[in-house]
Amino acid sequence: MRIGILGSGFMGTTHARAYAKIPGVEIVAVSSLNRDKAEKLAAEVGARAVSDDRAIIEDASIVAISNTLPTHLHAAPTIAALEKGKHVLLEKPFALLAEETDDMVASARAAKRILMVAHVMRFWGEYVTLVEFVQSGRIGKPISAVATRLSQLPAWSDWFLNPAWSGGAVLDLAVHDFDALNWLFGQPKSVYARGRELKPQLWNDIHAIVDYGDVNGMVDGSEFMPAGYPFTAALKVLCEGGVIEFIFRAGGVSLEMGGGSSLIVHEAGKSYPLTPKPGDPYENQIAYFVQCLREGRAPEQGTPEQARSAVATSNAARRSLETGEVVTL
Structure with a gap:
């Protein structure tokens, strides 16, 4: 190939x-x-x-x-x-x-x-295991979720600083977390967001509430973190019978510097770790794409429909940041 x-x-x-x-x-x-x-x-x-x-x-x-x-x-x-x-x-x-x-x-x-x-989160073992666990219903129906992604400005290129090229962190960074919430809960109904611009139209510190009807999600995303702050990502889902929480903290300012993570379920009176799906997420993603080509089948993860919905959710958050209003999707 x-x-x-x-x-x-x-x-x-x-x-x-x-x-x-x-x-x-x-x-x-x-x-x-x-x-x-x-x-x-x-x-x-x-x-x-x-x-x-x-x-x-x-x-x-x-x-x-x-x-x-x-x-x-x-x-x-x-x-x-x-x-x-x-x-x-x-x-x-x-x-x-x-x-x-x-x-x-x-x-x-x-x-x-x-x-x-x-959308590499869909091939990241901890995210995959968390979503499968929540959707299994083992700790009841979900109530709310918080997705976090904190970093400094990307150091490998300056095009991220042009909002007409990158869309700012509300799109380029937080689209991962909007996609994760959509993966968990389906099509959102509305978004309300507040935040701060690094410069005009470059929203790089955002806090968004995404309404899915019976479930609410929150995205906490920022590229305002100080020098030396380790790249951090997390996803916590509260369900009727407990909480499942994933936390990743890199060994440095970016993902490729390694780091440590935990995936833990907390129920009444007990807590226990889950073993995530194995493999490097980027290698998992590329291998899946190649497998789809070899088998002649459309992907079930990273589909255009999923990716469009994530962009639409990010766009709604940006409109809310700009207008101060709740934006309906």
Whole structure:
């Protein structure tokens, strides 16, 4: 299976390393406007380096691509690749606006190709185990949930500071947690959010309440954390018969620095850990995408519908931040 990767930054490198571990997968080419970046990654994974994304899109021998370009560049290369008959794994978030995803979905359907969005939390063992446990009903019906994601500003690129490119942390960071709540509870009804801008239109500290009807979720997301603060993610779900809580704290300021985590259930008078699904989440995600291609089946996780809903929820939170009002979805 011959693969091309658009982008040689942090996520492009992450995708490439994961593909390189799968037997029978060849990374043909990686791209970047920064030739040094592309050449460094290409040398690591045995690919060729190109400066033009079209060189990968036009290569008829490549059957699938990972698009890891900045969010504002998601649509055009994805549509072009689909029209050339390629399957696409697209980094999250799907797009800046939910409406911008529709042409990509239509192109995938017309080309009869797989389009999957890389919502890696859906392949992170602790999140998978937590969701399965809650949905099993072992501690009763859920009542509320709190999803947390705290970090400094991403250090690997400055495009995150342009709200027209990244959407700010309310989209780029918190979309993980909006997706996790939607995964747990379904389609949200409304969102109310408060927060603070790093600069105009760049909402990088947010607190959002998401109403699912019988269940409420809260997203606490910030890129205002001080220098040296470890990247932290958590998800706590309160149910009628207890609480399940996942906490991850990195060994440094970003995820790849390792760290420690716990996944614990608290019931009346007792607490006990759960053993999470195994594997590196990024490697799990890439392996799942490749398996879907080999088996000719549409993915059940990271679907365009799930990813669009996460963007729509993020967009509603941003409108609420800007207007101070509850936004209905």
